[in-house]
Amino acid sequence: MRLMREDGGMYQYMRVLFLDEEEEKEKEKKWLLSLKEVEDIIGYKFSNKNLLREAFIHTSFYYPEEPRECNQRLEYIGDSVLNFVIDTELFTLYPDSPPGVLTRLKSANVDNEKLARVAAKCGLHRFLRHQLLGLDDWYPVHSNGLIDTPKILADTMEAVIGAVFRDSNSVDTVWKVFKRLLEPIISPQTLKVHxxxxxxxxxxxxxxxxxxxxxxxxxxxxxxxxxxxxxxxxxxxxxxxxxxxxxxxxxxxxxxxxxxxxxx
Structure with missing residues (x-):
């Protein structure tokens, strides 16, 4: 779109970033249809599809008409829920482990590196609406803290966890859905020290x-x-x-x- 202003008989043109409304609607429609694949990947069908949609809108995504929701709130609750279900699982599996060991186990199972790797393995980054360059080229490898992994992938994973929790209102459902994706769960035998x-x-x-x-x-x-x-x-x-x-x-x-x- 060009904005025109008459000034002394001369027209000055300013180029403005603006997505064509019909084109944007078509992109939105295709994107929403593609989110059905996410449900197949994680093995969970959303009752409230808006939660699924919200989980894949990054703050960098630009809406020209009006500001809309992003996945930060879902990421926030997803982080808390993930910590709770991992804590509960580890506490149950290792009744004789002291708090220090359990803390290290939890940290290893919920750190950004592992979550980013899971998101990339599942291809969840393909559905994220964003304006970041090079995201599709980020493929994290487990490095025991020696490689800088893209936090946006871990954030997306937490947002999806948050969306499932809000939709189901059940931490048991969250664990049932995501335990498979997070496996193998790091154990005392496989825990590596940074x-x-x-x-x-x-x-x-x-x-x-x-x-x-x-x-x-x-x-x-x-x-x-x-x-x-x-x-x-x-x-x-x-x-x-x-x-x-x-x-x-x-x-x-x-x-x-x-x-x-x-x-x-």
Whole structure:
């Protein structure tokens, strides 16, 4: 659409982002029909289709006519429900496990990396309405905290969980639907310790003093060093265009590998 303004006999044109109304309605219709595939993927039929629709509208999606709902509220309730059902399952499965172990198990089963991987595996990102570049190219791999996974995929998974809960009003239904998708559930036997935690445990056992030193950071890169406490020797360094937590884990992994090879 072009907006025209007469100014001294000259027409000035301003290009305005505007989706053709009929074209948008047709896109909306096709998208709504495609959401039936989501029901097949998760094995649940919604009574209220609007909840399913809302779960797949990201905040970045642009509506020219009027602002509409997005999936943030469903993501919020989905996060809480997921934590509850995982807590309940772990508490039941491992009656002798102390709270610390249960907490680590829950964190591993509901972290962004795992949820993003599940969403990608199920292809849920294909149905998300958004204005983000490159989303279809994001295929997360489980990395034990060493790869920066797209949070939007985890958020979508939580929004769908929230939608199922609001539609069914039943945490039992939520668990029945999503247990299959979340499997394998990480157990005490398969639980991997994040590199930072493993490094601290290794150093404590071997009476080694270390500290993390944050290097120069900018908008594109973050840097972390692991330094021995007694002589300031750098034993692990990581530089990455990712979250600080990921860079810190990579530095810890490098330091841990160095210490293990040195001591052994």
């Amino acid at each position: 590199p930072t935690t493993e490094l601290h445990e290794f150093c404590q056992k071997n009476r080694i003093s270390i500290r993390f030193v944050e290097g120069s950071n900018n908008e594109k890169n973050s840097t972390y060093h692991v330094v021995l406490g007694n002589n300031n020797e750098v034993i692990g360094t990581a530089i990455g265009a990712c979250k600080k937590e990921i860079t810190k884990n990579r530095a810890a992994k490098a330091a841990l590998d160095h210490l293990k090879s040195t001591i052994s």
